[in-house]
Amino acid sequence: MPSHILNGVFNAINMGLIVVDQEYKVLLWNDWVFKHTHIRQTDVVGHKLSGVFSEPLSTMFLNAIKNTLAYGMPTVLSNALHRSPLPLYDLSVCADQKTRIHQAITISPILSPQGEKYCIIQITDPTTSIKREKMLRSHSEILKREAVTDALTGLYNRRFFDEHYALTFHNAMRQQHCLTIFMVDIDFFKDFNDYYGHLCGDEILKAVAQTLKGKLLRAGDVIARFGGEEFALILPNLPVGQAESYAEKLKDAVFDLAIPHCNSPLFKVTISIGVCTGVPSAEYDILGKADAALYLAKQQGRNRCVALAL
Amino acid sequence: MLSEIQLDALAEIFNVGAGRAASSISEIIHDEVKLSVPSIEFKTSAEISPEALSLNHGRFGTVRQDFSGSFDAVAMLLFSEDNALEIVRDMMGSQMSLDDLAEFEQEAMCELGNIILNACLSAMADMLSISLDSSLPDYKIASCDDILHAIAHNAGQDYILVLNIVLTSAKRQTEGQLILLLSSASLTNLIQHIDGLVSGI
Amino acid sequence: MAKKLLIVDDSKVSRMLIRAQILAVHPEWVISDASSGEESIALIEQDQPDYCMMDINMPGILGTDAAEKILEKHPSIRMVIFSANIQETHQSRAKAMGLAFVAKPVSEKSIALALDYFQCGN
Known part of the structure; x- marks a missing residue:
């Protein structure tokens, strides 16, 4: 697939995608992440992930990336136990939001054919699925x-x-x-x-x-x-x-x-x-x-x- | 199947894994927890029964990850459904109603399983100098029969490593099982790596 | 002069690995071992070691409790708590007793950290 189509896919996808390399430097930052941070991909590519947000990242999130890169095993950070690890906001209504959106995060390793290690961070907002599940459950209840x-x-x-x-x-x-x-x-x-x-x-x-x-x-x-x-x-x-x-x-x-x-x-x-x-x-x-x-x-x-x- | 010294080496590997997992869990709940592995046993799939896995006849919360690399293994973590809910309640650390809890059970248990399985297998990778890939964790509620069925139908996985694990927090002590399904080739491979570790002595 | 080291760990493999790694660096050291806290308290009197490596989770008393008892009578022994139990509470208890904490597993790196502490005190 040509790379411009691939980029279109990344940006059309309804979840946050961030790819970092072994030095935690950002390679990909899709539109979903931009929408929830107002930080542009062009401003972050090549920079260390820990430095691109204006707020510090939690040690649990950084450890998860470290472990995924070191051992090649995927790590999940559930919304239940972490709520909102990244400073992401619903900026569609108000550009000055103070409350972070709920997040469910999956960090998976990617190994290049040359043996270089990367990891992809997938972020979803589980609020809608939580609501749906609740409705289904109350019905079955x-x-x-x-x-x-x-x-x-x-x-x-x-x-x-x-x-x-x-x-x-x-x-x-x-x-x-x-x-x-x-x-x-x-x-x-x-x-x-x-x-x-x-x-x-x-x-x-x-x-x-x-x-x-x-x-x-x-x-x-x-x-x-x-x-x-x-x-x-x-x-x-x-x-x-x-x-x-x-x-x-x-x-x-x-x-x-x-x-x-x-x-x-x-x-x-x-x-x-x-x-x-x-x-x-x-x-x-x-x-x-x-x-x-x-x-x-x-x-x-x-x-x-x-x-x-x- | 394994000599005393090989089992001791495995016990130490899981001891290190359990220590790492406990450290991650304690960071989440902001309290000390102890995760211990009081027993390790090897079984063949022919020997598998509810008693052999120390499973009672209830429902279980199961987290599964498939590992591949230096050897292949299906890893499963089992907690009785009641225990799983209690763990989640403790980890969420608030006075939640059972209704609200059930909502979070799936993802919280998935993460807990992910922490424990990754910690144990990464300790194995470290100490045996091997590398392993893993699938994402998958959480399911299953009956004892479902679990035995899943084990019986993992074609070629003839050996089963059964670890009893005990998670102790300030509030309670919870027992569960960690199961590794291995093919005979994978078992041979694992034993070779253990021998490699022990022969360094 | 050859130093004396006592290794306290309930895992035989651990004791053997620690011994092998240390002898690789200091072949002249005299090493004894114990498989529980209780045993280590008895052995200390007999062996009078310079250094001690102590696991935490063992059958019987905790390694940190054994360490406390040993230090009461033998404050000059340099001791490293060497454990897989890496939670903050245990690390800070070790530090509060003036001991070093090194995380398992046994590896060249972790053993180097322990040796550093024995010989330079950091």
Whole structure:
């Protein structure tokens, strides 16, 4: 390709290109770089890169060039970790910009057939790709959120719970942390539905869900709708000895809602809770134990908590 | 496959590489970090399993660079996805939300991998008096199966050098793996250069 | 007069390379070595070296900690911290103790720097 066409290509390209030789002297300085510095190629060719800007260059940038020239391995300077290593500005609106543009820089070695070493510095402004990525992600996140949410209560669904349980179980096992599982069931729910109708039943599910969710303590705590009128809570870091008193609080909170239920011996909506807590290992079924505890709570008369040790 | 003295020489090479990488990382995070290589093992591709690579069954952030020159090698750095995010969070040094972090994960991990791989391979170039070229780093999230698949399908790369690495900062200790895939010709070549270094004694 | 040097490094290859490079310049020197900080503290009493080259990262105590202990009892030993751990904190700790810091790897150049310090003090 003739050199004037090649020059056209360099200048048409929508990224900054600077080529320096072994002595850091500039050989190429394309239009993109001019646009972001207002320094002309003719004024910098043959001059050392460190001297052409009016501001000093960061040692990390200079070391990157040094290493690329010395070892012939490409170096990346990410926007995430360096933000704006070079004094480049968006001068299209205002010629006196004080804020540097964001930059992602790649420095690659070039070896001439004669064995001379050069390096090409490629500069992009990642702002637009960051925005695009953000949009794509927020879209996929909405889809993801729908896939893991129970439509009626807004809690996580069973599918999410199963995945999350497997993960927290594994983490607790690996880090030898305590893990606590609460299984919660609304007492006499079928009788409630039979008497008040399913639409009222849905309202009860929502109210209990919100009440239980409001009692979560830490960011890592998770509550999910486990099935019909059953909920499950995973608390990874509940201090030892606090599981039972926490369960009592959950039970009292629902009792205090004082929702009438004329088919219940207490004439109120109540819940039963099974708890299992401990440091898990592969052979323990902490979820099964919590479920067994819930069964005991039902047997022992409901509106109560039963804890089983792991 | 390698004698004790050859392995000791390799350990020293990676020790120097890790020291250089740690120095670059500490410049970025403005804090001291320690990067150590507690173990080096050679395996054949037939011996490769999740256990042999000490990989658990999760997802990994992987940075890959292909090196060529005095010998050819595919180098991969692996951190579990959780660990990768934590490292990026520490390196960015601010109270970032997980959302914002994920955005930077790719490029920050790419740079971290680039720092560690370049430092280790340049230490090798220095100490074995060889020269190596490299591709740009490529970051991918991969499952353990993806990684084993990639290793199995690197035709001709029959030998695998597995280095366990530990990155320790003031806040946490993170373990990862550095893997070098070598053909038998490249391995022979590498061993020759190591012997060259050791014979100077 | 032949000088005595103690090399402290957990890598056998490193110890051998340092020894070979130094003997190439000073064949008359008497060189002993230790593979940990603890071992070096014991050996110092026995060997009474003039010079010492000390790695930092070794199993057991850090080389810089061993250096501190040795200098308490033997302030006249000239010591170089010779390590791959080139972070500023370690370099400045070495300098604060009045020691020279030389970055690994073992090469003609790095060994020349260490020898310079041993013999001229800079």
